[in-house]
Amino acid sequence: MAHARRKLFEAHKLNGSQIAGEAVALIAKLYEVERDAHDLAVQARTA
Secondary structure (H helix, E strand, O other): OHHHHHHHHHHHHHHOOHHHHHHHHHHHHHHHHHHHHHOOOHHHHHO
16 A cells, blocks of 8 residues: 555645545545554454
8 A cells, every 4th residue: 555655645746636635545544544453452353
């Protein structure tokens, strides 16, 4: 995801692409979910 995010971030920065900006925001939400789930037990992550 980091490679995709980097390309999307660049597209948004250089061209002002709204779609790329939205994609970067969605990837940020995914990273947040992963951070929150990192310390959970396996059963809690599955739930």
